[in-house]
Amino acid sequence: MDANTFFIQVLNGIQYGLLLFLVASGLTLILGIMGIINLAHGSFYMVGAYLAFSLSQHFGSLWLAMAGGVVIAVGIGLALEWLLISRLYHRDHLYQVLLTYGLILMFEELRSLVFGDDVHGVSVPALLQASIPLTDTLSYPVYRLWMSAVCLALAVGMYLLIQKTRLGMMIRAGSTNREMVQSLGIDIDLLYRLVFALGVALAAFAGMIAAPVASVFPGMGNQVLIVCFVVVVIGGIGSVKGAMLAAILIGLVDTFGKVLTLEIGGVRVLPELSGMMIYVLMAAVLLARPEGLFGKRG
Amino acid sequence: MMRKVSVATVVLCCCLLALALLPWFAEKYYIQLFTKMMIMAIFAMSLDLLVGYTGLVSLGHAAYFGLAGYVLAFAAPQYEAASLWVSLPLAMACSGLLALVIGALVLRTSGIYFIMVTLAFAQMVFFVFHDTKIAGGADGIYVYAKPVADIAGWQPFTLENHTHFYFVVLALLVLVYVMLRVLLASLFGRVIVGIRVNEQRMRSLGYRTFGYKLACFVLSGVLAGMAGYFAAAQFGFVSPDLLGWHQSGGVLMMVILGGMGTLNGAVLGAFSMMLLELGFQGLPVVGGMDIGKHWQLLMGGFIVVVVLLLPHGLLGIGRLASRLLRKQEACDA
Numbered sequence: 364m365d366a367n368t369f370f371i372q373v374l375n376g377i378q379y380g381l382l383l384f385l386v387a388s389g390l391t392l393i394l395g396i397m398g399i400i401n402l403a404h405g406s407f408y409m410v411g412a413y414l415a416f417s418l419s420q421h422f423g424s425l426w427l428a429m430a431g432g433v434v435i436a437v438g439i440g441l442a443l444e445w446l447l448i449s450r451l452y453h454r455d456h457l458y459q460v461l462l463t464y465g466l467i468l469m470f471e472e473l474r475s476l477v478f479g480d481d482v483h484g485v486s487v488p489a490l491l492q493a494s495i496p497l498t499d500t501l502s503y504p505v506y507r508l509w510m511s512a513v514c515l516a517l518a519v520g521m522y523l524l525i526q527k528t529r530l531g532m533m534i535r536a537g538s539t540n541r542e543m544v545q546s547l548g549i550d551i552d553l554l555y556r557l558v559f560a561l562g563v564a565l566a567a568f569a570g571m572i573a574a575p576v577a578s579v580f581p582g583m584g585n586q587v588l589i590v591c592f593v594v595v596v597i598g599g600i601g602s603v604k605g606a607m608l609a610a611i612l613i614g615l616v617d618t619f620g621k622v623l624t625l626e627i628g629g630v631r632v633l634p635e636l637s638g639m640m641i642y643v644l645m646a647a648v649l650l651a652r653p654e655g656l657f658g659k660r661g
Numbered sequence: 662m663m664r665k666v667s668v669a670t671v672v673l674c675c676c677l678l679a680l681a682l683l684p685w686f687a688e689k690y691y692i693q694l695f696t697k698m699m700i701m702a703i704f705a706m707s708l709d710l711l712v713g714y715t716g717l718v719s720l721g722h723a724a725y726f727g728l729a730g731y732v733l734a735f736a737a738p739q740y741e742a743a744s745l746w747v748s749l750p751l752a753m754a755c756s757g758l759l760a761l762v763i764g765a766l767v768l769r770t771s772g773i774y775f776i777m778v779t780l781a782f783a784q785m786v787f788f789v790f791h792d793t794k795i796a797g798g799a800d801g802i803y804v805y806a807k808p809v810a811d812i813a814g815w816q817p818f819t820l821e822n823h824t825h826f827y828f829v830v831l832a833l834l835v836l837v838y839v840m841l842r843v844l845l846a847s848l849f850g851r852v853i854v855g856i857r858v859n860e861q862r863m864r865s866l867g868y869r870t871f872g873y874k875l876a877c878f879v880l881s882g883v884l885a886g887m888a889g890y891f892a893a894a895q896f897g898f899v900s901p902d903l904l905g906w907h908q909s910g911g912v913l914m915m916v917i918l919g920g921m922g923t924l925n926g927a928v929l930g931a932f933s934m935m936l937l938e939l940g941f942q943g944l945p946v947v948g949g950m951d952i953g954k955h956w957q958l959l960m961g962g963f964i965v966v967v968v969l970l971l972p973h974g975l976l977g978i979g980r981l982a983s984r985l986l987r988k989q990e991a992c993d994a
Contacts, residue, residue, distance in 0.1 A: 400773050402910075450969060456773055457718045458968050461917055464910045465964030472958035476950075585906070589784045592777040600773060638788035645781060646766055653769040 367501050372618055378507050380614020381514035385569035386587055387594040387606045388521060389562030395601020396538040397555050399448060400456050402463040405588025406470035407563045411436060411570025412579045413474060416483045425488045429571050433564055440563030444556045452555075471581070480581050485574040510572050517565070518607060525603065534558060538601065590617075593641050597648045599658025608656060613641050673925065680831055684824045693895070694939075696827045699834045700891050702931040705915040706837060706924055707884035712913065713922030714845060715877045716857030717768075720776050720909050721783025722885055724763070725756040727904025728786065729886035730893030731796055732756075734804050742806035745820070749808070752890040753883045759786070760882025764875050780906060791901040801900025804893055820894060830891055834928075837884060841924055853877055914964055920974030929975055937963065 390404045411432060418428035447466075451459050487506045494502040525531040537544045537551050545551045570583075577583070594613055598605025620637035633640075648656065680699075684692050704726055711717045729752035736748035767778045791799050807820040818825040844850055855863045856870050864870050893899045902908065911934070919930025941956035952959070971977055 394773060398773075400776060447965065447969070454972075456776060457712065457913075457917070457921075458972065460718065460720060460776055461910075461914060462965055462968040464914070465961040465968065467910075468957045468961030468964070470961075472955045472961065476955060476958070589781060589906075593781050596774060596777055596781065635793055636789070638792045639785055642781060642785035642788075645778070649766055649769060649778065653774070 367497050368622075371497070371501060371503060372622055373615070374503060374507070374511075376615035376618035377611060378511045378514075378614070379618060380611035381511050381518070382569055382573055383587070383590060383594055383614060384518060384607050384610035385514055386566045387591040387598070387610055388518070388603050389565040390591050391595045391598065391601055391603065391606045392558055393562045394595065396534060396558055397448075397452065399451060399559075400459045400463070401448075401562075402460060402588065403466040403470060404562070404566055404591065405584035405586070406467050407436065407439070407566035407584070408570040408573075408587045409474065409581075409584030410439070410470065411567030412485075412574045412583060413478050413483075413570075414567065415571035415574040416485050416579045417478065419485055425485065425571075425575070429568070432571050433568055436564045436567035437560045439567075440560030441556055443563070444559040448559060449552065449555070467585070470584070474581065482581075483579040485579060487575045506575060510576070513572060514569075517568075518603075521603060530554075530557075590641065593645045595655075596645055597655055599655030601659075602655070602657035605655060605657030613644070616640050616644055669925070677835070684827055689823055692823050692827050694935075696823070696830050696895060697892070698932050698935045699827075699830045700888050700895065701912070701915065701935060702928040703830075703834055703837050704885055704888035704892075704912050705919070705927040705931040706841060707881045707888065708912050709916045709921055709924065709927040710841060710877060710884070711881045712916055713927070714850070714857065715853045715874060717874065717878070718776050718913075719779040719878075719881075720906065720913065721763075721779035721781075722881070722912055723904045723906065723908035724783035724786040725760055725882035725885040726889035726892070726908065726912075727790075727899070727901075728759055729753060729756045729889035730899040730903050731790065732886075733808065733890050733893045734796060734802050734899045737804055737806060737808070740805050742809045745808040745810040746812070749887070749890055753886040756886025756889070757879050757883040760879045761875070764878035764882070768871060768874050768878065780909070783904065783906060783909060787901055787904050787906070790904065796899070799901060801898060801902075804897050804899065807894050807897070826895065833887065833891070837887070838924055838928070845924075849873070849876075918967060918971075918974050920976030923976060926974055926976045933975060 386404065386408050389407075390401065393399050393401050393404070414432035414435060415425065415428050418431050419425045422428055422431070443466075447462060451462060487504075491504075491506040491509050493505045495505060495508075496502045523531075525534060533544065533549050533554055537549075537554055541551055544554075590613065594606055594609045597612070598607070598609035617637070617640060620640035621634050623633050624631065625633035652658070680695070683695060687695070704722075708719065708722045711719050711722070732752035732755045733743060733748055736751060737743040763779070763782045767775060767782065770778050790796055796802050807826070810816055810818055810820065818829060820826045820829065845854075852863065852868055852873050855866075855868075856873060860870050889903065893903070912931075915930035915934045916927050917930070918934055919928065920926030938956070938960065941959045942953050944952040944956065944959075946952065967974075973980065
C-alpha cells in the first residue's frame with residue numbers, strides 16, 4: 364500500500380467514524396442522561412436516509428430535503444417520547460429493550476409499506492460533485508470531505524451546547540438527579556423530550572448525509588445500530604467525548620480491516636474476517652476496562 | 662395455597678396429556694407446527710433461566726441456538742445423515758463452549774452494558790457465518806438428511822418420521838422442564854435467584870456470584886443449543902438468520918409475554934407467540950393492503966402494547982383475575 368492509498372484510507376476511516384459518531388452520540392446521550400436503551404435508534408438513521416431519498420426527488424434538491432427531513436425527524440422524536448418513551452423511565456431496561464424492539468419491527472414494515480423494499484441511490488448535490496486530484500489516477504470526492512466537516516461542526520456544537528450553555532447545564536444536572544432538578548422548578552419532562560428529539564434528529568441527519576455515498580436499503584438501520592452499540596460500549600455510556608474517540612477508532616479499524624491482508628499460519632484472516640475486527644476490539648476494551656474508556660467506574 | 666398449587670398442577674398435566682395425544686388427532690401440518698412450538702419453548706426456557714431467574718438480560722441468545730444448528734450442518738456430510746448420539750452432544754458442547762467464552766467476557770459488565778455487549782457478541786458470530794464462505798455465507802446451507810438414532814444397527818426411532826420427531830421433542834421438553842424445576846428448587850436455584858434480587862448481599866454471604874452466573878450462562882447456552890439443533894434438523898436448512906438478533910429479540914419477547922421467572926410462562930409465551938405470528942400472517946388483504954405480508958407491523962404494535970399494559974405477561978392476567986375475584990369474595994363476605 365503506497366502513501367497515497369494509505370492517506371485516502373485514513374480519510375475514509377475518519378469520515379466513517381465521524382458519521383458513526385453522529386448516530387452514537389444520540390444513543391449515548393439518551394442512555395446516559397435519560398437511562399433509556401433505545402434499540403430503535405438505528406431505525407431513525409434509516410428513516411433519515413429514506414427521507415433524503417424521497418424528499419430530494421420531491422423537491423429536486425438534497426439541501427431542501429435535509430432541511431425538511433430534520434424537521435420531520437424532530438417531530439417524530441417529540442411524538443415518540445411523549446407517547447411511549449416517557450412511560451419507560453421508571454421501568455426495567457428489559458422493557459425498554461422490548462418496546463424499542465417492537466418499534467424497530469414497526470418502522471421496518473412502515474418503510475416497506477411506504478417506500479417498498481428496493482435499494483435506492485441519492486445523487487450528490489451539484490455544488491459538491493467535484494473531486495480533488497491527488498495523483499494522476501487517485502482523487503478524493505469533495506462530498507466526503509464536506510461530510511466530515513459537517514460532522515465535526517456538529518460535534519463541536521454539541522460539546523458547546525452541553526458544556527457551555529444554561530440548557531446544557533440543566534441537562535447534565537438532570538442526568539445526575541432528576542428529582543432535585545424538578546424541585547428547582549425546571550420542567551424536566553420537557554428537557555428529556557428535547558434530548559430525545561435531538562438524538563433522533565442527529566441519527567436521521569446522519570442517515571441523510573450518508574445517503575449519497577452509501578445506498579439507501581432495507582435493514583441499513585440495524586447494521587449501524589450494532590456498530591454504534593460497540594462505539595458506546597468502548598467509549599463509555601453517556602460520554603460524548605468517549606463516543607467521539609471510539610467512533611474514530613472503529614472507523615479506522617473497520618476501514619483498514621477491509622483493505623489490509625493478513626495471514627496467520629497460511630490462513631487468510633483479513634479481509635475475510637474484517638467484520639469481526641471491531642468486536643475483537645470491543646472484547647479487548649472490556650477485558651481492560653469493563654466500563655469503557657471514558658465511563659464512570661462503579 | 663395448597664389449593665392453588667394443585668390447580669396449577671392439574672392444568673399442567675392436562676396440557677401435557679393433550680400434547681401427548683395430539684398426534685392421534687392432528688394432521689401432519691399441525692404435528693410439525695407443534696414440534697416447532699415445543700422447540701421454541703425449550704429455547705424460551707433456556708433464556709428464562711438467565712433473564713427471569715438470574716436477572717441477566719441477554720439480547721444475544723440466538724448465537725447459541727444458531728451455532729448448534731450449524732454444527733449439525735457440519736456434522737452431516739452432504740446427502741449423508743449424522744449420528745444423533747454424536748452430533749447432538751457435539752452441538753450442545755459447542756454452544757456451551759461459545760457461551761463459556763462469551764459469558765466470561767460479558768459477565769464483567771452489568772445492566773445496560775450487559776444487554777448491549779451480549780447483542781454485539783452475537784452479531785460477531787452472525788458476521789462470521791454471514792461474511793465467510795465456511796457455511797454458504799448469507800445463503801445458508803441445507804441439512805439434507807435428519808440425524809439417525811442408530812445404536813449398533815438398531816434404531817429406537819427415526820427422525821424422518823414426523824410423529825417420531827414430535828415425541829422426541831416432547832420428551833426433551835418434559836426432560837428440560839423437570840430438570841430446570843429440580844435445579845431451581847436446589848440450593849443452586851436459590852443462590853441464582855438471590856443474585857437477581859441482591860448480588861451484593863449474596864457476595865457478602867460468601868457466594869462467588871461470578872461462578873454461579875457463568876454456570877447459568879453456560880447451561881442456558883447448552884439448552885439453547887439443544888433447541889437450535891432440533892430446529893435445524895426439522896427445518897433442514899440453516900442460515901445466518903438463525904443466529905440473527907431478530908431471533909434473539911423474538912425469544913426474549915416469548916419469555917416476557919408468558920411471564921418471566923416462571924418456566925410455565927416461558928412455555929406459554931413460546932406457544933402463544935408462534936400462534937400469534939401464524940394468525941397475523943394469515944390475515945387477508947384489506948383495502949389493497951396485504952396485512953398478512955406486513956404482519957411484523959402488527960407484531961411490533963402488539964409488543965409495544967404488551968410492554969405498556971401487561972408488565973407481568975399472560976400469566977399476569979391470571980394473577981390479576983384471581984386477585985379481583987378474591988377482592989369480590991371479600992366484599993361479598
